Amino acid sequence: MITTRNKSYQARYLLMVAIFLAGFGNPVAATLLGVELAPPPSAIVLYNNAGTTTYDAGTDLFSVDASPLGMNSGGSISVISPIPGGAEGVDINISVDETGSLIGGVPGDDLVVFGEVVLGAETFTGPLLTGEITDFGFSDTGGPTDLFDFLFTTTGGLLTDLFGANIGVTLTSESSSFTGVFSADFTGEAKGNIGTGSIPPTDTIPEPATLVLFGVGLAGLGFARRRKK
Numbered sequence: 001m002i003t004t005r006n007k008s009y010q011a012r013y014l015l016m017v018a019i020f021l022a023g024f025g026n027p028v029a030a031t032l033l034g035v036e037l038a039p040p041p042s043a044i045v046l047y048n049n050a051g052t053t054t055y056d057a058g059t060d061l062f063s064v065d066a067s068p069l070g071m072n073s074g075g076s077i078s079v080i081s082p083i084p085g086g087a088e089g090v091d092i093n094i095s096v097d098e099t100g101s102l103i104g105g106v107p108g109d110d111l112v113v114f115g116e117v118v119l120g121a122e123t124f125t126g127p128l129l130t131g132e133i134t135d136f137g138f139s140d141t142g143g144p145t146d147l148f149d150f151l152f153t154t155t156g157g158l159l160t161d162l163f164g165a166n167i168g169v170t171l172t173s174e175s176s177s178f179t180g181v182f183s184a185d186f187t188g189e190a191k192g193n194i195g196t197g198s199i200p201p202t203d204t205i206p207e208p209a210t211l212v213l214f215g216v217g218l219a220g221l222g223f224a225r226r227r228k229k
Contacts, residue, residue, distance in 0.1 A: 033137035034202075035149040035168040037195035043073040043162040044195040045080070045113060045129070047090040051190035053148070053173040055096070057183055060103060062136075064092035064171065066190045068115055068128075073162060080115040083125055088115030090194070092150065092169070094133045098183045102136040111152045111167060113194065117159075129157035131167045135199065140180030146173045146188060151197050168197015 037044060051066020068080040068090050082088045091112045095103035111131040117124050131152030139147040148171040154160055169192060176188030 041074045049191035053188040053190045060095045062096045066090040080117045105133045124158040128159045146176040146178045164196045
């Protein structure tokens with residue numbers, strides 16, 4: 001026989017389960033990848049805050065348009081200048097869906113660093129580094145400055161031998177209108193570093209489904225204990 005008291009316990013149990021499951025109803029926001037750049041003497045390119053970060057929710061296009069300032073290679077700083085008769089630039093174009101998940105790249109190279117730089121007795125003019133996107137992360141700080149990071153597979157460029165197989169990019173976007181969602185357009189500034197990149201290993205985190213089952217199990221034990229009392 002189910003008493004009024006048992007019905008009350010059962011209602012509370014079901015409510016607890018519903019509240020717990022509700023927490024998994026929306027996509028979990030991504031976090032920064034934690035990209036680490038190999039320090040000098042590995043090459044590192046600095047790009048400036050005159051650049052822009054933009055996201056178009058209608059096309060899923062995430063873009064960065066900035067200017068490289070210089071490169072630290074072998075402990076010495078070399079200025080990256082415009083190509084004679086042209087410009088210098090750091091261009092990133094990738095596709096990110098409304099949940100913040102990486103869709104992939106765009107036609108052509110997803111990362112292009114171009115300009116002119118003098119290293120020792122050699123002058124390099126043109127595309128210095130190119131890559132294809134493999135990973136993307138972001139962090140909404142809750143303030144006017146937001147953070148993004150990227151990992152690319154190196155595809156070419158005049159300086160590809162200085163960067164290895166993977167390129168890491170860190171991005172600080174000041175004056176940002178990003179609010180942690182990709183269902184609306186946003187813009188901001190762009191500055192950061194580009195270098196030989198890697199993502200450090202992380203501890204194993206239980207899958208959401210496992211956490212749900214664990215939580216339901218605990219709630220069930222609590223309900224059962226109350227019934228026995």
